[in-house]
Amino acid sequence: MSRTRRTDEGHGRVGSVLSGIAVALGCVLFLGGFVWGAIVYQPYTVPTDSMTPTIGAGDRVLAQRIDGSEVKRGDVVVFQTNSWGDLPLVKRVVGVGGDEIACCTDGKLTVNGKQIDEPYLPAGKNASLTGIKSTTVPEGRLFLLGDERNGSLDSTVHLGDSEHGSVERGAVQARVDAVAWPMDGMLAKPTGFEALPGGISRPGPLNLILTTVVAGAVLVLAGAAYGPIAKRARRPRAGAPEPVRA
Structure with missing residues (x-):
């Protein structure tokens, strides 16, 4: 050989x-x-258009399973509570326990007196569409808004209840990281909340x-x-x- x-x-x-x-x-x-x-991760189908343009009705999202105690301002979360209807909903957290929420100053949402830049809102619209009177989020609870503020069934609809329109942290099932279909990819960082105590989630x-x-x-x-x-x-x-x- x-x-x-x-x-x-x-x-x-x-x-x-x-x-x-x-x-x-x-x-x-x-x-x-x-x-x-x-x-x-858990996939979810978003049932409404209250989170447009970030997430549209019928979009499939991937949400990381987390405990409600891990939620921070700016997170888009999947939650379920009987007082809001018996199905999972997707909203953005704009306030946590102890925060004072109001709208609007110069057309912007304010959290603890700080104006929040929200580039994810629909073009040509702003947070003034919510018309939120100053309210304090109870401890252990979250204040939630849709990115489509005009007619979104969110915390503003429930402001008159005993918990000031908030949802308990334990109602959160997951935090949305990305839109899987259509393939829009990872959600943009909610940088407007970054300077507040606790920062934003990674x-x-x-x-x-x-x-x-x-x-x-x-x-x-x-x-x-x-x-x-x-x-x-x-x-x-x-x-x-x-x-x-x-």
């Missing part, structure tokens, strides 16, 4: 082992990413999960493709001289 042939076979065995490892690792990453995503691990799934798929495809490519590369070309045997 020629030295060249022995070298080629050695390289082939190493390549086969490496391709097998790539496929195995890829399967772990690909399936693990899906399992991770299923544990951390995005969940959705991007890392997607990267894990894609990396797994690439490894599986690359490992599976090695065999046919290597076999084709070792095949003698037409007209090529036969290797010299020892």
